[in-house]
Amino acid sequence: MAKRVHVSERDREILRLWRGGGQFDEIAKLLEVRNAEVALAGALRALEAEPVPDLMARWRIENIRLDRLTAGLWDAAASGDQGAVDRIVKISEVRSRLKEPAPPDGVNLVDAFDRTVEACGVDDRDAALIAGGRKIAHRIDQASATSSGEEVTKALYLLPHLNKVLEAMLATPAARAAVSASAERVKSQGVDELAKQRQKVRSRKTG
Numbered sequence: 329m330a331k332r333v334h335v336s337e338r339d340r341e342i343l344r345l346w347r348g349g350g351q352f353d354e355i356a357k358l359l360e361v362r363n364a365e366v367a368l369a370g371a372l373r374a375l376e377a378e379p380v381p382d383l384m385a386r387w388r389i390e391n392i393r394l395d396r397l398t399a400g401l402w403d404a405a406a407s408g409d410q411g412a413v414d415r416i417v418k419i420s421e422v423r424s425r426l427k428e429p430a431p432p433d434g435v436n437l438v439d440a441f442d443r444t445v446e447a448c449g450v451d452d453r454d455a456a457l458i459a460g461g462r463k464i465a466h467r468i469d470q471a472s473a474t475s476s477g478e479e480v481t482k483a484l485y486l487l488p489h490l491n492k493v494l495e496a497m498l499a500t501p502a503a504r505a506a507v508s509a510s511a512e513r514v515k516s517q518g519v520d521e522l523a524k525q526r527q528k529v530r531s532r533k534t535g
Contacts, residue, residue, distance in 0.1 A: 335377040339370035346371050347385070352392070368393055382470065387428055394423050435472070437465040441490075448497045461493035 338359060345355045352364035352371075361367045368389060375386055398419050404412035445458055464486050471483030495503040 335373050336370070339374040339377075342367050342370040343374035343385075346389075365393075365396065368396070379467075384428075384473065387426060390426060391423070394419050394426075435469075437469050437472075437490075438462060441465040444494065444497070444499050448499055450497060454497070457493060457496060461490055461497075464490045464493070 338361070341359060342352075342355055342361070345358070346352065350358075352367045356362070356364045356367040359367070361370070371389055372386070375382055375389070398416055401412040401416050401419075405416050441461055445461075450458065468483045468486055468490070471480050491500065494500050498504055498507060
């Protein structure tokens with residue numbers, strides 16, 4: 329059974345600031361964290377707790393951690409400390425085993441969803457519907473870009489939910505066809521009703 333990791337709001341804030349371009353030294357000072365290493369560890373905990381693994385972020389932060397470890401040992405290694413040299417060698421071996429996550433497939437579902445929203449001409453009354461659809465699209469994009477195998481498959485299970493949002497916006501061929509068919513039925517019923525009324529008028533005139 330996997331060990332549960334406690335994640336604080338500060339851990340999540342550290343990760344948010346790092347994703348926004350912040351450096352861990354700066355983030356540690358801003359949030360009054362003891363040092364950059366503690367801030368980095370917090371970001372990793374927040375990453376581990378995310379429902380869709382962000383493998384690219386993990387890879388980047390792990391590289392930053394290894395860089396900082398190497399920098400902290402460099403002066404000692406340069407002065408001939410064999411223990412520091414051995415540790416740097418081990419760090420290099422760990423780095424060599426780190427594999428950069430595969431690039432995304434180039435499909436951006438959020439962009440496609442935004443273009444669909446624009447084409448549909450929806451307004452602020454549909455803001456919640458649009459926000460829900462966009463969040464689903466983002467989750468799928470994130471999984472496709474940073475995960476593989478089972479995690480991507482799980483994310484793709486969200487597609488039917490996204491399709492429901494698109495149907496509500498009349499943004500699928502089937503939804504548009506259903507509305508057109510309904511409009512034709514209403515139109516036909518209206519014509520039939522008008523013909524009946526005219527026939528009644530004629531009947532009264534000839535009666």
